[in-house]
Amino acid sequence: MQGTVRQLALAAFVLSPAAMAETESSQQIFWDNLTALCGSAFAGEMTGFSRPADDGWLDKDVVMHVRECNDQEIRIPLHVGNDRSRTWVLTRQDDALRLKHDHRHQDGSEDAVTWYGGHTTDDGRAWRQTFPVDAFSKALFLAQGLDASVGNFWSMEIRPGEQLFAYELVRSGRRFRAEFDLNRPVEPPPAPWGHDDATE
Template sequence: MNISFRHAVPLLLLAALPLCPAAARAEAPADTFMAALSRYCGQAFAGQVIHNTPASATPDPFEGKALVMHVRGCDTPAQELRVPFHVGDDHSRTWVITRTAEGLRLKHDHRHADGSPDAVTLYGGDSDGAGTAQRQEFPVDAASVAMFQAQGMTASLRNTWALQLEPGQRMIYELSRPDGRLFQVAFDLRTPVPLPPAPWGSD
């Protein structure tokens, strides 16, 4: 095949150009999700329970309480985000979202007021498949199942958690089970609220 010098020069120049990473590889949904959430670093948002079924026979710890999420731990936002979830004066809960080689990991860090770990803490799971830039689901992992079994928490053995992010609108935290259990809290991302106290056990 004959290629004229006039046509060969542009081809050689094109071949010499470095590939743009964005063009060579589409951004993984996990990275897009982390980047979108990290834009709210340093801000807090009020939430409300939008699903809680079936109704519990025991007093609901969330009923009548101010619910606030605070995107606080942002030292390495591409790799880990720590998001305390405050329930009234209870500052024991922090969601820890970590980038893994395969996707994302969600863990629940539970502390007492003196900062010591709760007997049930750091439970959660790894994302189910790639997920999407807006929604990541986390089936319970083996370590969490073992913890729940040791504590007699049989209802939690088939937990799946999810985080759903609608940038500029809301974020939803979700717990579901195959038996029909569905718990969701929606946080309004349109209007930041005053920052809550630091979560228990933090600096």
Template structure:
């Protein structure tokens, strides 16, 4: 009888494990992506966490706009006051990993000298956080950024964009309140409606 109970419990636990959501089976990137697409077309105001007066974002209105959600690509312009030069570009790559690139433009739409830097997540991550260590393109373009790690967090109320340089104490942390939509900012420089 004990043997039958053990076999029965083993079958039940195996069945429960097989039915776990994909996020628990290493597909956190897919759940993260799906949740991010739910914000498409919406804009949210953010704030710098631990900002100092020397920070380039200090005292400026910070707005993210989940502008486009195409098949395998999401663009999120990051507006800093009247500066509409920055767009975060997320791409779903083979193996269900996400790539983050920073598209920087001048007001006339031309690419900045320092653009298209970022990294690809080293694994599928989790449904609420994705990490992006600097890739070789970034290291070649900006040698001091070789130790950069970006990460994005996402839950029902907050989106945060974060950067940490492993070799020093500098960091950027911007937290956006997803409970309050704001007006859509102007079209980012270099992009078309």
């Protein structure tokens, strides 16, 4: 089964004709390369972290699952051990990409700190898009006493030639980075908490 998953994932991860066209924007190429992974899950690890803030991740299996894709939205649950509370939600807007973080409790209810994120302010690069914190998220962070987070910048990278996907958070005094090896597809994990087909 593992071999079949690997073959299917690698076969899906190819540049589409649209992504190869010189007229395509960097955001379009990034989007096409990410949707080419839809349905696949990949193991990863932290390559940048802060202690003790990120200690809870250090001994856990980390898996991203490109679970749902359509023309306007991509949902990528992030599993940390048995914790299925996190989903990255990418949305296409008129001239930007938006990244939001959907955080849930095990019963499916929303966490007090959820739907934060930001949107791109330029076309970025075909292999990297950056999302500065938006006004909604700044207000949420301040209301929750998370003042340091109002300086957040999130980035996502997808590098076909290196078979790498990365998620990064940076702000003054903080850098978190997780990298996922696209040569290491794994069995898709259970649904994230709050999803209709999630189970205990």
